[in-house]
Amino acid sequence: MAAQGSIEGQLVNRPPLFDGEDYTYWKTRMEYFLQGFDFQIWSIIEEGDLVVLNNRQNWTEDDRKKISLNCKAKSILCCALSKKEFNRVSSCKSAMEMWEKLRITYEGTIKVKETRIDILVTQYERFQMQSGESITQMFNRFTDITNGLAGLGKSYEMGDMVRKILRSLPASWTPKVTAIEEANDLKRMSLEKLIGSLMAHEINMERLGESSSRKKHSNALKATEGSSDEEFEDEVSNEDSDDEEALLSRRLQWILAKKKYQSGRKKTEGKDTKRAEPICYECKKPGHIKAECPKLKKTEVRKKDSTRKYKKKVVTKHLVQVR
Missing domain, CATH: 1.10.10 (Arc Repressor Mutant, subunit A)
Incomplete structure (x- = not known):
């Protein structure tokens, strides 16, 4: 569908094709196409066929135009559906019935619709910018939620969405959020202007x-x-x-x-x-040289004492002999 949608999107006279995927996207495009093509045909799909009271034999020119518009509405819807989707609505008698059957098939009954709205509203209320996420990625996620709500008939004011995005930013964006709130009227500020300002700030933060x-x-x-x-x-x-x-x-x-x-x-x-630190060659300990070694000094003292004692002994012995 993506390739076909890319080609069809370039032609204003061809309705977007629906093959069973992304109904909300197709529904919105189809509404814009029908309203731009002929708003009366869109009214027929939304409100029902134009009523013709006369028998076929008594149709007036105005009756024939009404019948033609009713058939054209059905024809445009059939041209916008794949074979699988056409088989789903081929038994319907009017364009309104075809449109409603597709809506119930892909949106569900009122209760299913309300449940889907509740889920998206919860996602909207809990929406926060994720870690490592850029402003563009954050805004794409936000747009998916708001577009889904709009397709189900639930929408928010522009000012509310602007405030929601500002509240979803992390604490590091607080100075920028404060500056935006003080410099702008949030009720009149567009999402495009807000996102542009945030993207510019993001680039400056990266720099x-x-x-x-x-x-x-x-x-x-x-x-x-x-x-x-x-x-x-x-x-x-x-x-x-x-x-x-x-x-x-x-x-x-x-x-x-x-x-x-x-x-x-x-x-x-x-x-x-x-x-x-020097190392002593006598005691092999650091911090002094051999000449200052305490061990060596003790040895020298002992030698001197021994020499003195020996000399004294010799002198004494000599004196005794002389006497």
């Missing part, structure tokens, strides 16, 4: 996001060079930041980078300290 990413990288490099907390706060305060979460993220990255730098510096200083 600023790329710039912020580059600044984060620059701040991390500065932190590894030993910049102080005060310098970092001054740099962050000068950045364009609409989101406190982004500020905390930058702060965390800076702290992690600084810790990594300090940890690496301590390891380097420790290695350098160990390398700078």
